[in-house]
Amino acid sequence: MRALRHKLIWAALVASLLLAATQLWSLYRIHRENALIAEWVAWAGQSAAHQAGKGGDGLPEVSPSYGNSPQARLARAIYLRNKRRYAEALDILSLVVGQGDSRLQAQSRYSLGNLYLSQARDEVEAGRINQAMPLLTLAKQAYRQALTLDSGFWDAKYNLELAMKLLPEFDRISPTEPDDDAAKPSQLWTTVPGFPRGLP
Amino acid sequence: MSRCIFGLRRVDKRSASTLNLTVDARCLSALLLTLLLGGCGSLLPPAISRFELQTPRPFGYLIGDEIRHRLIVQTRNDVRLSLNSVPAKGELSRWLNLNKVSLNHDPDSGETVIDLTYQVFYAPNEVKMLSIPGFNLQFTQAGKTVEQAVPAWPFTLSPVKELAVSKDEQGRQYMRPDALPEPLPATSQWLGFYAGLIAAALLGGYLSVLYGLWPVWPKRRIFKRLSAKLDRLPEPQRQAGLTAMHHAFNALYGKPLFASGLQAFFQDHPQYRAAADAIVWFFGWSNRVLFGGQAIAAGDWEKLQGLCRLCRDIECGKR
Numbered sequence: 001m002r003a004l005r006h007k008l009i010w011a012a013l014v015a016s017l018l019l020a021a022t023q024l025w026s027l028y029r030i031h032r033e034n035a036l037i038a039e040w041v042a043w044a045g046q047s048a049a050h051q052a053g054k055g056g057d058g059l060p061e062v063s064p065s066y067g068n069s070p071q072a073r074l075a076r077a078i079y080l081r082n083k084r085r086y087a088e089a090l091d092i093l094s095l096v097v098g099q100g101d102s103r104l105q106a107q108s109r110y111s112l113g114n115l116y117l118s119q120a121r122d123e124v125e126a127g128r129i130n131q132a133m134p135l136l137t138l139a140k141q142a143y144r145q146a147l148t149l150d151s152g153f154w155d156a157k158y159n160l161e162l163a164m165k166l167l168p169e170f171d172r173i174s175p176t177e178p179d180d181d182a183a184k185p186s187q188l189w190t191t192v193p194g195f196p197r198g199l200p
Numbered sequence: 201m202s203r204c205i206f207g208l209r210r211v212d213k214r215s216a217s218t219l220n221l222t223v224d225a226r227c228l229s230a231l232l233l234t235l236l237l238g239g240c241g242s243l244l245p246p247a248i249s250r251f252e253l254q255t256p257r258p259f260g261y262l263i264g265d266e267i268r269h270r271l272i273v274q275t276r277n278d279v280r281l282s283l284n285s286v287p288a289k290g291e292l293s294r295w296l297n298l299n300k301v302s303l304n305h306d307p308d309s310g311e312t313v314i315d316l317t318y319q320v321f322y323a324p325n326e327v328k329m330l331s332i333p334g335f336n337l338q339f340t341q342a343g344k345t346v347e348q349a350v351p352a353w354p355f356t357l358s359p360v361k362e363l364a365v366s367k368d369e370q371g372r373q374y375m376r377p378d379a380l381p382e383p384l385p386a387t388s389q390w391l392g393f394y395a396g397l398i399a400a401a402l403l404g405g406y407l408s409v410l411y412g413l414w415p416v417w418p419k420r421r422i423f424k425r426l427s428a429k430l431d432r433l434p435e436p437q438r439q440a441g442l443t444a445m446h447h448a449f450n451a452l453y454g455k456p457l458f459a460s461g462l463q464a465f466f467q468d469h470p471q472y473r474a475a476a477d478a479i480v481w482f483f484g485w486s487n488r489v490l491f492g493g494q495a496i497a498a499g500d501w502e503k504l505q506g507l508c509r510l511c512r513d514i515e516c517g518k519r
Contacts, residue, residue, distance in 0.1 A: 003519055110379055168323075
């Protein structure tokens with residue numbers, strides 16, 4: 001009995017040391033991921049500032065190997081979106097969406113909405129309205145999903161309203177009452193398809 | 201019963217009275233039965249005795265806001281809510297979603313509570329009145345259907361952003377920036393690390409006491425020191441080793457230990473019963489060597505060292 005107890009004490013000691021060692025390894029990995037997240041967030045801020053100053057030219061060409069956590073991937077996607085590398089950002093976001101807790105899922109869907117909205121704004125600026133419309137629809141869908149997960153997400157509310165102003169939804173909200181908002185064409189979208197561009 | 205007197209018919213008052221009484225009793229019974237049945241019917245409570253729609257403030261909502269409604273319906277116990285009449289979760293219209301539906305029924309009190317969480321996705325240009333559509337709740341009672349109308353609920357919705365187009369530094373329409381991800385939480389890992397570390401420290405401390413690493417507990421290191429001493433002893437001084445062994449037993453027992461007192465020793469220190477044979481042998485052998493002049497054979501010396509190691513293991517708790 002004494003021998004068994006002695007062996008159990010040794011086993012418990014080994015288990016405790018293993019627990020401490022694995023947790024220490026996890027802490028190291030978290031620290032490494034957090035450092036990576038902070039780095040990409042800083043780069044995203046720099047590239048945004050650079051865009052503001054130089055009109056999007058001369059962005060720093062850095063492509064570090066990204067971490068595996070959803071937060072790190074989201075940070076990299078934000079960095080890429082700020083660099084207007086939309087396809088790469090979309091690839092990463094598609095990996096992140098649906099991962100993590102509800103807060104992170106709301107954030108990733110909001111970032112997806114921002115990605116589509118940014119692309120749509122670029123298309124509008126280039127005069128390609130037809131390409132912008134499905135992007136705006138996707139942006140609205142992503143913002144709605146973000147708000148379903150977190151109804152107090154103010155930035156998502158703001159950008160969803162912006163997207164809905166850019167591409168209003170035309171059906172009436174009540175069969176008896178005419179929808180005056182829907183009837184009004186958007187101030188920006190004077191050439192939205194659906195309105196006649198001219199008659200012979 | 202009646203007799204004709206002067207052409208007139210006279211009715212016997214007594215028999216007429218009895219007849220009237222018989223007729224009156226029948227009418228009264230019928231009347232009472234009718235009243236009783238009617239009374240019983242009016243005593244039964246209605247199928248739905250209470251309906252309440254609890255709603256929040258009907259103004260000040262923004263796009264994406266949730267609106268929670270609670271329906272409380274009090275019914276008789278035999279009345280069952282038709283679940284198909286409760287709105288299903290999902291998209292109700294272009295701008296209105298029903299995100300959550302929870303239904304709680306208390307069969308004892310007959311109270312049904314339905315919680316509905318709506319979410320509005322409408323972008324008004326100005327404060328606008330909208331309405332959450334009404335519906336009918338259906339209940340079944342003995343094959344019959346009873347309905348309770350839930351009225352439409354009007355409310356006002358306000359815009360989040362201004363109507364004028366605001367521009368950012370690049371001259372593009374202003375939009376809110378990305379939500380930056382937060383650093384990964386490490387609380388549980390820190391807790392696990394500290395728990396492992398503290399447990400390891402406690403267990404390690406306990407084992408160090410068992411192994412006699414602390415000089416403050418000399419009784420835990422009797423055979424540890426003796427074992428080291430026996431290993432270092434040169435061959436001519438081996439008798440001193442026997443004396444040291446006796447001193448070790450004396451220190452453990454707290455008083456001089458002789459062969460005659462071994463039973464008492466084993467009662468005090470039952471863990472040393474595992475080495476009883478060897479200890480009895482040692483006391484006999486040492487008597488022969490120390491007082492009988494017997495030489496210390498190499499095999500006996502090794503046996504003594506083995507006894508010392510065995511006692512050391514018992515001291516540590518290994519045996």
